[in-house]
Amino acid sequence: MLKKIFKSIDRVFLFVEEWSLFAAVCIALTTAMANVILRKATNDYSLYWSDEVVRKVIYFSTYIGCVAAIRSRSLIRIDALPQMLPVLKKPLTQLSHFAVLVFSCCMIYLGSQMTIMMYQDEYAQSATLQIPEWYFYAILPLMGFMMFIRTLITMREDWIGENDITGGK
Amino acid sequence: MENSYLMIFALLLGCLASTMPVFMALFFTGTIGLVFGVGIDPQIVIEVLYRSMDKFALVVVMFFVLCGNIMTTGSIVEKLIKAANVLVGFLPGGLAMAGILACGFFGAISGSTVATVVAIGGFMIPALIENKYDEKFSVGLMTTAPILGVIIPPSIAMILYAMVSNDQLEALFLTGFIPGILIMLAMSFYSYYVCKKMGMKRRERPTLQEALAILKESAWALFLPVLIFGGIYSGLFTANEAAVVACFYAFFVEICIHRDMKLIDVKKVIVSSAVTSATLLIIVAGASVFGEYLTFEQIPGKIATVVVENISSPWVFLLSVNILLLFIGMFMDIISATLILTPIFLPLLSKFGIDTMHFGLLMTINLGIGYCTPPLGVSLYITGATVDRNLVYVSRAVMPFLLIQIAILMVLTFWPGLVLLLPRLIYGY
Numbered sequence: 001m002l003k004k005i006f007k008s009i010d011r012v013f014l015f016v017e018e019w020s021l022f023a024a025v026c027i028a029l030t031t032a033m034a035n036v037i038l039r040k041a042t043n044d045y046s047l048y049w050s051d052e053v054v055r056k057v058i059y060f061s062t063y064i065g066c067v068a069a070i071r072s073r074s075l076i077r078i079d080a081l082p083q084m085l086p087v088l089k090k091p092l093t094q095l096s097h098f099a100v101l102v103f104s105c106c107m108i109y110l111g112s113q114m115t116i117m118m119y120q121d122e123y124a125q126s127a128t129l130q131i132p133e134w135y136f137y138a139i140l141p142l143m144g145f146m147m148f149i150r151t152l153i154t155m156r157e158d159w160i161g162e163n164d165i166t167g168g169k
Numbered sequence: 170m171e172n173s174y175l176m177i178f179a180l181l182l183g184c185l186a187s188t189m190p191v192f193m194a195l196f197f198t199g200t201i202g203l204v205f206g207v208g209i210d211p212q213i214v215i216e217v218l219y220r221s222m223d224k225f226a227l228v229v230v231m232f233f234v235l236c237g238n239i240m241t242t243g244s245i246v247e248k249l250i251k252a253a254n255v256l257v258g259f260l261p262g263g264l265a266m267a268g269i270l271a272c273g274f275f276g277a278i279s280g281s282t283v284a285t286v287v288a289i290g291g292f293m294i295p296a297l298i299e300n301k302y303d304e305k306f307s308v309g310l311m312t313t314a315p316i317l318g319v320i321i322p323p324s325i326a327m328i329l330y331a332m333v334s335n336d337q338l339e340a341l342f343l344t345g346f347i348p349g350i351l352i353m354l355a356m357s358f359y360s361y362y363v364c365k366k367m368g369m370k371r372r373e374r375p376t377l378q379e380a381l382a383i384l385k386e387s388a389w390a391l392f393l394p395v396l397i398f399g400g401i402y403s404g405l406f407t408a409n410e411a412a413v414v415a416c417f418y419a420f421f422v423e424i425c426i427h428r429d430m431k432l433i434d435v436k437k438v439i440v441s442s443a444v445t446s447a448t449l450l451i452i453v454a455g456a457s458v459f460g461e462y463l464t465f466e467q468i469p470g471k472i473a474t475v476v477v478e479n480i481s482s483p484w485v486f487l488l489s490v491n492i493l494l495l496f497i498g499m500f501m502d503i504i505s506a507t508l509i510l511t512p513i514f515l516p517l518l519s520k521f522g523i524d525t526m527h528f529g530l531l532m533t534i535n536l537g538i539g540y541c542t543p544p545l546g547v548s549l550y551i552t553g554a555t556v557d558r559n560l561v562y563v564s565r566a567v568m569p570f571l572l573i574q575i576a577i578l579m580v581l582t583f584w585p586g587l588v589l590l591l592p593r594l595i596y597g598y
Binding site: 017018021022024025026028029032033036040051054055056058059061062063064065066068069072074075076077078079080081082083084092093095096099100102103106110111113114117136137140 | 184185186187188189190191192193196197200211212214215216218219222223224225227228231232235405406409410413414416417436439440442443444445446447448449450451452454500501502504505544545
């Protein structure tokens, strides 16, 4: 039962992560390229909002990409100690998972507070596109939530010695 | 008060050693320092996390990672190796030199050592062994030559260093060319010497037609570094724009010219690049929180005062830093080390009158060498897995090449004029 629930959550998260990252990077790449072409071709015309779009995409893709990195276990860490003392590998992995859970809770709690604060401030908008800033702050608690669930799934996989519940690597 | 600094640094080391993700170790220690040491509202860390990622300069990292991934998914890497082989493959030790040159070409497009080890090493080590090169020599060469990936620009480590030090990125990139070429030459001479001594057979020199045919086939791939550097240094593009243009060019070449990438692969490449760049950039966010703590407590300035009281010569300082960084490079990846250590070293540089760009280059080379230094350099494990050999074997294999690289590092340490030659010539720096 638990496996089924985790599998469904994992699939939904995977879909959201992959397509949102793909769309965000495509938008940034196209916008930045269009800006380069316009600047070189017309000399005096450029997309004034292009830099902001690219900056926000980097922000979004970094935090959401991090959730995807939990799944692929590709977050950068220093694994010198377990390499020297393999017996420590399992407890250290669990400790590391626990740290991710604590971090996720910090993001959910502090991020939500900040998002609410920004939501209440009607003047908190991005500089050029005038997008309310709370949209961007809301990514942090969202990341925290997704990270928390993903880490639970990863912990379960480690616990039962399964690599990936969806069958991937 | 000093005890609290030591506790925070001990906590950071403990978190890093416990295999916690690097950015979280930085986040936790920075937050604990800010909340309990400085006594400020924990909400500030959210603000720091937001602002640290809201920087246009980071676009270079993301798009050069994407460019590297496009190359490894398609056939640009294979074409670069073919071109390198036709240029130097017929010399004694030619295939080894081709491997070094291919690392140089790849380094001129990608910005990472690990990517270069995987992309070039995975291809060249079996090719060298097949062509009767000594296995130990082949493993040593292809474990250490990929350092060119971080030295020859664009280099992700240099991009992040420039962001912290406020150096002009295009000028900092220029410091990497001469050291990169020196390392290529020195390693090529050593390969020539070893292969001549072992009486290795030379490969047949390709005919002019054959050479031209291969160069023609590889022309689109070879034009990529020309586009990046020609664009940047002719003033046509900024480094940010060059990264964007390089991605479009690489996609165009792989999909329309080489036809080695299908449209369906585009999504896979983009998503995996976004995840890879996220794993790098998130460390910037963690380092920003930790950096905020350092700034509030004015720790870099305090460390600078202590160091200056005990070391008077800039050369002794640089030598000590080299040893320290070589050691740190064995344990810590280049991105984390650059982001954690640069703010600490920067105030010291002005006190000793050391140029920040010279130091940036030295830091990059030191940490790059650390990648292939036993017992924990990541490259050792990657090539060890490629040839199914243990760490001791790979560690012995890399020794002569490491000595060459360290010798060049020493020359560059004590000859800043050589490192800064190109920035001075081009930017009047």
